[in-house]
Amino acid sequence: MTTLDRDTIDADHELRTLEAVEGHIRAICFKTGPPELIGAELEWTVHHATAPQAPLHPATVRRVLGPHAPTTIRPEHSPDPLPAGGSVTLEPGGQLEISSAPAPSTAALHAAVTADVAHLTSLLSEGGLRLGEHGIDAHRPPRRLLDTPRYAAMERTFDTRGPHGRVMMSSTAGLQVCLDAGTPAELGVRWATAHALGPPLIALFANSARHAGRDTGLASARMAAWWGMDPRLTHPPLEPVGDPVTAWVRYALAAPLVCVRRGDGRWDPPPGATLADWVTGVLPRPPTASDVEYHLSTLFPPVRPHGYLEVRYLDAQPGDEWIAPVAMLAALFADHRTTERALELAQPVAGRWRSAYRRGLADPALRRSAATLTELAADRLSLPADLSTHVVETVQRRLRRADVTEEQR
Numbered sequence: 186m187t188t189l190d191r192d193t194i195d196a197d198h199e200l201r202t203l204e205a206v207e208g209h210i211r212a213i214c215f216k217t218g219p220p221e222l223i224g225a226e227l228e229w230t231v232h233h234a235t236a237p238q239a240p241l242h243p244a245t246v247r248r249v250l251g252p253h254a255p256t257t258i259r260p261e262h263s264p265d266p267l268p269a270g271g272s273v274t275l276e277p278g279g280q281l282e283i284s285s286a287p288a289p290s291t292a293a294l295h296a297a298v299t300a301d302v303a304h305l306t307s308l309l310s311e312g313g314l315r316l317g318e319h320g321i322d323a324h325r326p327p328r329r330l331l332d333t334p335r336y337a338a339m340e341r342t343f344d345t346r347g348p349h350g351r352v353m354m355s356s357t358a359g360l361q362v363c364l365d366a367g368t369p370a371e372l373g374v375r376w377a378t379a380h381a382l383g384p385p386l387i388a389l390f391a392n393s394a395r396h397a398g399r400d401t402g403l404a405s406a407r408m409a410a411w412w413g414m415d416p417r418l419t420h421p422p423l424e425p426v427g428d429p430v431t432a433w434v435r436y437a438l439a440a441p442l443v444c445v446r447r448g449d450g451r452w453d454p455p456p457g458a459t460l461a462d463w464v465t466g467v468l469p470r471p472p473t474a475s476d477v478e479y480h481l482s483t484l485f486p487p488v489r490p491h492g493y494l495e496v497r498y499l500d501a502q503p504g505d506e507w508i509a510p511v512a513m514l515a516a517l518f519a520d521h522r523t524t525e526r527a528l529e530l531a532q533p534v535a536g537r538w539r540s541a542y543r544r545g546l547a548d549p550a551l552r553r554s555a556a557t558l559t560e561l562a563a564d565r566l567s568l569p570a571d572l573s574t575h576v577v578e579t580v581q582r583r584l585r586r587a588d589v590t591e592e593q594r
Contacts, residue, residue: 271285292567361495364379404543517565
């Protein structure tokens with residue numbers, strides 16, 4: 186993924202007009218250039234090895250992670266990176282996340298993340314903990330561990346619209362894939378393809394049916410929680426599809442404020458206020474460049490521009506199976522012609538988000554799309570033979586399982 190450089194504008198510079206805010210968002214969210222790098226963010230729920238339903242405590246996680254503990258649980262210490270360069274963060278409900286360093290190839294990414302995961306799992310094992318294997322906590326209801334102004338304000342804001350926000354914050358675990366935005370000529374197709382692939386790939390890699398000890402009846406309860414939140418925060422931008430930069434600027438301005446940083450530690454926003462409202466005077470002071478960037482960090486659509494394209498709709502995968510969706514996405518974005526073909530194959534099911542998280546591959550149209558996309562990706566994998574075989578077999582096993590299930594109906 187393209188390294189996200191800070192814009193020359195000072196973080197404390199006040200943006201007093203909508204035009205100034207729009208210009209800043211355009212400058213920082215889409216860094217275009219030839220695709221070169223790839224990254225991944227792996228997230229897991231964390232459990233006691235002998236009692237996965239038992240509650241987790243921040244002190245336990247802090248002790249186990251040692252020098253890698255993030256500042257949210259060890260504020261007096263700057264955390265050490267993992268051996269291969271990844272960084273560890275802790276989500277509100279105690280989920281652990283590894284953010285990889287950008288890698289020049291999928292094979293290099295796999296090697297680095299595998300080393301970092303091995304180190305992390307060893308630390309957890311020594312402390313009697315283990316990583317979960319699903320996209321949502323299969324054993325426990327949502328419970329927020331981290332008491333920070335950000336998460337407290339987010340929780341209160343989300344609660345006004347129902348229970349899904351708490352589930353998202355404290356129970357879900359995702360797999361994010363970071364892809365370069367591409368050249369200006371490629372950007373529109375890469376943006377459209379990243380979105381169109383969402384429903385078939387959600388269905389193909391759905392891995393979160395059980396939550397808090399019960400079968401939800403959903404293929405991806407994780408995605409259901411995200412989709413059930415305020416659509417202005419978690420659904421994709423609607424229009425114009427052909428101009429991702431304008432679409433994202435409009436989305437960010439119309440999105441409700443989730444939290445507003447203040448010195449008193451209570452960050453609740455004015456009820457119903459959007460970023461555009463802030464710029465036009467709903468708060469005592471105009472937003473700074475840093476405020477706008479912070480607002481962008483509270484938006485959770487399926488694909489988020491972060492200088493690169495951050496694909497956010499995949500469930501966490503068990504063990505080393507995380508490489509399958511990562512490699513598949515990398516292959517489908519390997520060159521412009523392949524990406525155009527992937528868009529063509531996915532377009533007929535591009536709007537089937539609800540069916541994807543409800544039915545998964547039991548939806549015949551999504552299963553057909555996933556199968557054709559798998560064939561396209563398999564021909565374009567750029568991996569060592571053994572890793573390529575692992576990826577293909579992992580995906581084919583999921584497709585076969587869906588076929589058997591359908592025959593039994």
